[in-house]
Amino acid sequence: MDPDEDRYRAPALDKGLDILELLAEIDGGLTQAEIAKRLGRSPNEFYRMLDRLVRRGYVTRLEGDRYSLTLKLFGLAQLHLPVRRLVSYATPFMRELAEQTRQANQLAVFDRGSVVVVAQHEAPGYWGISIRVGSHIGLYDTGSGHVLLAFRSQEERLMMIDEYSASGEETKIEAEFFERLDQIRERGYEAMPSAQTAGVFNLSAPVLGPDGRAIAALTIPYIILVNASHAPDMAQTERMLTRTSRQLSKLAGADFELPK
Incomplete structure (x- = not known):
């Protein structure tokens, strides 16, 4: 020595x-x-x-x-270079996704008991739903929260829920909720009505790391654009979203395909 x-x-x-x-x-x-x-x-x-x-x-x-x-070390890592690098890599893909779908989109991570929006891109037209960077959103009632939980082991899910509850957001979790997470994992994305805004659907897909766990959630708060010509419908938007999430996952080191 x-x-x-x-x-x-x-x-x-x-x-x-x-x-x-x-x-x-x-x-x-x-x-x-x-x-x-x-x-x-x-x-x-x-x-x-x-x-x-x-x-x-x-x-x-x-x-x-x-x-x-616990996930505390993971949460600390989110504050450092990896998240800034992820946002830097994701920005052009998020811009392209907004142009293709005519919808806004956002990127969220789980950080020390909170789901935090770390990047967002506005819709290219007059109308769109956007959330400020730095906003804390729900773990149980948002597409981003569902996806971040779905692509984790059951043990990690329970740790995330414990940390979220410790921040003052205690909620009783039913068995059906975990069944839904398994369905999201099998399907490859979440699609659910917004619990915050009427007429909005949360379309969310994971950004996976090399170990297959979600390091971020890419979400489109989808709204129907009545007067927009050639705007993709929800099914087309879902396909564009999952394609972009696969591209970001590959950049993050994932070496397998998500469901198409």
Whole structure:
């Protein structure tokens, strides 16, 4: 070992990072004893560190005294370069999508218990529904929220719901809601009447990362344009939306096709 590296070691920090890196590789979590065994240390060495990680929200304690990562690290990552890069890559595609569909569109991510709009493009004509960048929107009652949940594992869905509820948006979730999420995942997109604005349909599709999980949701708040000639209908708009989401997913590293 380099003498300088040994000189500036921070054992407590190393221990915490070892735990985070280990739990990041495990589905379903590990007990304190299992963590200690895998890291070659005594279980007592990790009690205080696990307690602090739980209190700071990086780790959660599951039934059976198992510890698992929360989505806090993912949320922190959303504030940094990846989201700015995603918005930069997405902008020309969102502009083209608006021109093709004659509708506005927006890009949203899940960030520390909230669904946040990180980019939006206005409709090219006089009429369109747009949401300000930085707006926080619903997880349960929006197409974006549904898509962000649908393309996640059940464990991650429950973590997202817990974090959202912790922000003051507590809602009872029925089994039918998770069935709907599975249907969205199978279909490849969400189409639902807006719960906020009459006459608007939320059409939403995921932007997937290399692991197949949604890193963002691309949404068109679709309105019927009565006097617009050659404006695509809702079915055509859905196809244009999913095609654009597939293009963005490939840029994000996804190497498979979404349902067409």
